[in-house]
Amino acid sequence: MDDLYRENLMDHYRHPRNHGTLEHPDCEAEGKNPLCGDEVELDVEVVDGRINAIRFTGNGCAVSQAATSMLTDLVQGLPVAEAAALPSQAIIDELGIPLSAMRVKCAVLGLGTLKVALHRGVGTPLPPEWGADDDEMVWG
Amino acid sequence: MTGATPQELDPTRIRADFPIFARQVHGQDLVYLDSASTSQKPQAMLDAMVGFYSTSNANVHRGVYTLGVESTDAYEAARDAVARLINAPSRREVVFTRNTTEALNLVAKTVGVERCGPGDVIVSTVLEHHANLVPWQVLAQATGATLRFLDVDDEGRLQLDELDAIAREGNVRIVAVTHQSNTLGVRPPVEELVRWARAQGALVVLDAAQTVPNRPVDVQALDVDFLAFSGHKTLAPTGIGVLWGREAILAETQPFLTGGEMIRSVALDRTSWNTLPWKFEAGTPAFAEAVGLHAAIDYLEAVGLDAIDAHEHAITEYALGRLDEVTGLRIVGPPDAAARGGVVSFVLDDVHPHDIAEILDRHAVCVRAGHHCTQPLMQRLGHAATVRASFYLYTTTAEIDRLIDGLHDVRRVMGV
Numbered sequence: 001m002d003d004l005y006r007e008n009l010m011d012h013y014r015h016p017r018n019h020g021t022l023e024h025p026d027c028e029a030e031g032k033n034p035l036c037g038d039e040v041e042l043d044v045e046v047v048d049g050r051i052n053a054i055r056f057t058g059n060g061c062a063v064s065q066a067a068t069s070m071l072t073d074l075v076q077g078l079p080v081a082e083a084a085a086l087p088s089q090a091i092i093d094e095l096g097i098p099l100s101a102m103r104v105k106c107a108v109l110g111l112g113t114l115k116v117a118l119h120r121g122v123g124t125p126l127p128p129e130w131g132a133d134d135d136e137m138v139w140g
Numbered sequence: 141m142t143g144a145t146p147q148e149l150d151p152t153r154i155r156a157d158f159p160i161f162a163r164q165v166h167g168q169d170l171v172y173l174d175s176a177s178t179s180q181k182p183q184a185m186l187d188a189m190v191g192f193y194s195t196s197n198a199n200v201h202r203g204v205y206t207l208g209v210e211s212t213d214a215y216e217a218a219r220d221a222v223a224r225l226i227n228a229p230s231r232r233e234v235v236f237t238r239n240t241t242e243a244l245n246l247v248a249k250t251v252g253v254e255r256c257g258p259g260d261v262i263v264s265t266v267l268e269h270h271a272n273l274v275p276w277q278v279l280a281q282a283t284g285a286t287l288r289f290l291d292v293d294d295e296g297r298l299q300l301d302e303l304d305a306i307a308r309e310g311n312v313r314i315v316a317v318t319h320q321s322n323t324l325g326v327r328p329p330v331e332e333l334v335r336w337a338r339a340q341g342a343l344v345v346l347d348a349a350q351t352v353p354n355r356p357v358d359v360q361a362l363d364v365d366f367l368a369f370s371g372h373k374t375l376a377p378t379g380i381g382v383l384w385g386r387e388a389i390l391a392e393t394q395p396f397l398t399g400g401e402m403i404r405s406v407a408l409d410r411t412s413w414n415t416l417p418w419k420f421e422a423g424t425p426a427f428a429e430a431v432g433l434h435a436a437i438d439y440l441e442a443v444g445l446d447a448i449d450a451h452e453h454a455i456t457e458y459a460l461g462r463l464d465e466v467t468g469l470r471i472v473g474p475p476d477a478a479a480r481g482g483v484v485s486f487v488l489d490d491v492h493p494h495d496i497a498e499i500l501d502r503h504a505v506c507v508r509a510g511h512h513c514t515q516p517l518m519q520r521l522g523h524a525a526t527v528r529a530s531f532y533l534y535t536t537t538a539e540i541d542r543l544i545d546g547l548h549d550v551r552r553v554m555g556v
């Protein structure tokens with residue numbers, strides 16, 4: 001019955017990868033979903049146009065936190081342009097669980113925060129649907 | 141309704157009247173603990189609407205033909221049923237709206253705009269649903285009036301000690317308060333607030349969305365000026381709600397929406413308004429939904445609102461006792477069943493309420509997780525979100541037991 005809370009997800013939730021902060025990040029941002037109180041803060045270090053290090057801290061539901069943990073694994077070492085272009089589906093696939101529309105917001109909070117951080121820090125393009133604060137996602 | 145001990149209600153028999161309880165979710169019997177959000181519907185209500193559409197459907201207040209007369213009669217009979225339910229002195233005081241939200245907006249955008257200006261004070265509370273908060277915020281911004289909120293203590297009990305200070309700030313025009321918090325279940329001391337408002341010459345607007353469904357509500361005994369509730373929380377369909385307001389006030393207030401139905405005569409350069417209550421009902425009303433509301437009221441009255449209140453109290457007491465057994469669970473709101481209705485909010489260690497609700501769903505247990513449209517209250521109490529279980533006349537102790545089993549599973553899955 002635990003198809004949502006399967007082991008991989010719970011493992012990332014309980015033991016988040018790349019958890020913490022960086023002393024001198026090149027890119028940083030925080031993302032919040034005020035509707036459910038999920039929060040993520042991301043620090044990224046860029047070397048030679050690639051993500052050399054990434055750390056996050058956060059608070060919220062298992063889906064939002066595990067998805068951000070998986071994301072940090074996924075983008076480690078990627079060229080920033082590639083990381084910034086990562087589609088939501090990449091994270092949803094990574095989670096590998098059925099998600100209702102409401103939970104998709106939780107799943108992509110970390111990804112949105114990463115896109116905002118890279119845009120601010122190294123000027124990667126930010127599609128409008130990720131840039132503007134709407135009533136569900138707020139970037140800080 | 142008499143003062144006698146209410147006939148005890150048998151929720152198991154009542155459930156047989158609600159077709160949805162035949163349904164299974166994830167292969168298990170449905171446990172519906174979200175009635176504060178919207179109620180389930182009895183077959184009698186569904187039959188009444190199907191019957192109406194099948195035999196009498198025609199627009200109201202227009203047709204001279206038989207069907208039009210029947211539908212008008214049915215619509216207006218629903219108004220009489222509402223007037224009886226809330227003990228309104230007159231049917232002219234019962235205005236049909238879409239829901240509580242529209243009813244409260246109607247008051248803010250008509251009476252509110254006419255009576256508030258700079259130097260005036262509007263009083264509300266941090267307990268309010270956004271529906272009884274945002275309209276007053278907008279009104280204050282539009283008129284230059286000051287909006288003040290009464291605070292609560294850490295368990296959500298309304299504090300009245302600011303009232304004297306507020307009274308010195310200006311002319312208090314409107315006091316808008318909830319009859320019962322939809323998030324915590326607390327029932328604020330409305331009587332005291334009404335006495336204070338009377339002394340200030342202020343109007344009282346009561347949000348009764350959470351109490352009309354489950355206990356006797358008497359607008360004359362309450363001595364308020366406006367009262368709002370939603371059909372969909374009251375066993376009735378969506379799309380219909382009620383604003384009750386004092387005739388003397390409504391009569392001298394300009395209309396809310398304008399158009400058909402609410403007019404007496406229209407010329408190209410001027411229009412005269414219809415009499416009450418139709419002056420406030422622009423356009424084709426939700427007459428089939430009114431028929432449903434009528435059937436729902438008949439159902440509630442047959443069961444007895446005293447009995448429903450007593451049942452909810454007993455279930456809440458049982459639920460609070462059983463929730464207390466769950467390690468790491470903390471009630472948000474008063475920990476006892478006194479002075480509260482059938483709504484319980486809680487958090488469980490640091491497990492996010494959405495995770496709790498999602499795991500409970502796997503057990504076919506429906507609860508609400510989030511801020512429950514009361515963001516200022518959540519902020520005041522220091523929670524981003526809570527889980528809320530709410531009860532009604534069909535809630536059984538067996539359902540509470542399923543909730544508790546589900547919560548133990550939440551602890552297991554989340555590893556707390």
Ligand SMILES: Cc1ncc(COP(=O)(O)O)c(C=O)c1O
Nearest residue numbers: 239240241269271322347349370
């Ligand atoms: C106390 C309270 N007020 C107002 C509302 C708004 O009701 P509606 O959405 O039917 O307009 C609700 C419904 O959640 C409520 O519980």
